Amino acid sequence: MTIPANALLERLRAIDERIADAARASGRELSDITRIVVTKFHPPELIRELYRLGVRDVGENRQQEYSAKTEALADLVDLNWHFIGQIQSKKAKAVRASATLVHSVDRERVADALDRAEGDSPLDVLVQINLTDDLGRGGVAPDDIEALATHIAGLSRLQLRGVMAVAPLDEPPASAFARLHEYRARVQRVVPGATWMSAGMTTDFAEAIAAGATHLRIGSAITGPRPVHG
Ligand SMILES: *Cc1c(COP(=O)(O)O)cnc(C)c1O
Numbered sequence: 001m002t003i004p005a006n007a008l009l010e011r012l013r014a015i016d017e018r019i020a021d022a023a024r025a026s027g028r029e030l031s032d033i034t035r036i037v038v039t040k041f042h043p044p045e046l047i048r049e050l051y052r053l054g055v056r057d058v059g060e061n062r063q064q065e066y067s068a069k070t071e072a073l074a075d076l077v078d079l080n081w082h083f084i085g086q087i088q089s090k091k092a093k094a095v096r097a098s099a100t101l102v103h104s105v106d107r108e109r110v111a112d113a114l115d116r117a118e119g120d121s122p123l124d125v126l127v128q129i130n131l132t133d134d135l136g137r138g139g140v141a142p143d144d145i146e147a148l149a150t151h152i153a154g155l156s157r158l159q160l161r162g163v164m165a166v167a168p169l170d171e172p173p174a175s176a177f178a179r180l181h182e183y184r185a186r187v188q189r190v191v192p193g194a195t196w197m198s199a200g201m202t203t204d205f206a207e208a209i210a211a212g213a214t215h216l217r218i219g220s221a222i223t224g225p226r227p228v229h230g
Contacts, residue, residue: 003046003224009053011222012037019216022206033209036082038201038219040065041226044072050222051076059103059217061085063094070098084164084198084217086138089113096123103164103198103215104128106140108151115155122159125152126198129183131176132168139165145183149190162196162214163187173204177211184212 016035023030038059039047047058047069059082060066070081080100087095087104092113095102105111106128114123127148130139140148152160163184167173177199187194198215200208205216220226 003049005049005053007224008046008049008222011224012050012053012055015218015221018206019209022209025206026210028209028212032214034215036084036215036217037222038084038217039069039223040085040219042223044069046223047073047079048076051079056080057082057100059084059219061104063087063091066098067094082215082217087114093117093119099123101126101161101215103217104138105152105158106130106138106148108148111148111152111155111158115157121157123157124159124161126162126164126196127152127160127187128164129180131165131171131179142179142183145186146190149187149194153191160187160191160194162194162198164198164215166201167199167204167207173207174211177204177208177213181211 019035020030023033034057036057036059037050037055040061056078057080061084081098082101082103083095083099084103087110089109096114096117096119102125105125128139130137130141149160152158163180165180167176180199184197196214197212199213200216202218202221205218
């Protein structure tokens with residue numbers, strides 16, 4: 001797999017234009033929005049190419065793959081790694097070792113494990129919220145948001161920055177993100193500085209920007225289709 005650099009640059013520019021349009025349409029400042037390129041399943045060389053094109057924020061969702069890539073690309077010292085996937089407590093150290101921001105804290109156990117893991121302190125984290133009715137999905141249930149936020153606020157080596165969610169497939173993204181906006185306000189009653197909202201992927205980032213997203217997680221619109229994994 002290699003994507004010609006000019007094709008990658010064109011897609012990056014096209015997405016950034018659409019982000020700028022959506023920000024303008026919603027009266028948002030572009031400087032309040034971080035575009036993260038989700039590079040899961042793609043090889044480290046793709047990330048290196050993105051870095052050459054100016055990308056400084058990338059997202060990964062599987063710990064082993066993330067650890068292999070952070071190691072392979074350790075020379076890119078100003079590249080920000082965003083961890084956006086499920087975290088097993090026993091892998092918290094590996095996640096903490098390289099992450100700039102962990103988007104997917106959805107249980108006290110995970111928060112505790114990240115808090116205890118070695119690494120630079122404090123570590124910025126988001127509470128992932130489940131916007132679906134399926135309890136098996138990642139994310140804390142809306143009823144438990146305050147309890148989890150309060151727990152994280154009590155951990156000295158984590159800094160709670162806001163919320164993260166994935167829009168459900170069976171609902172218009174705008175209504176799902178409107179709920180997320182309210183959930184962020186609930187987190188802010190516990191931690192006033194928790195102003196970030198990680199939301200918006202390839203198909204719904206414009207709606208996410210309109211709802212107040214500060215961190216977009218965009219994969220296939222920039223990288224092309226993900227390589228198939230067996
Ligand atoms: C894969 C993934 C994305 C990016 O999805 P695209 O549809 O390719 O933009 C965003 N967020 C999470 C949590 C993901 O796992």
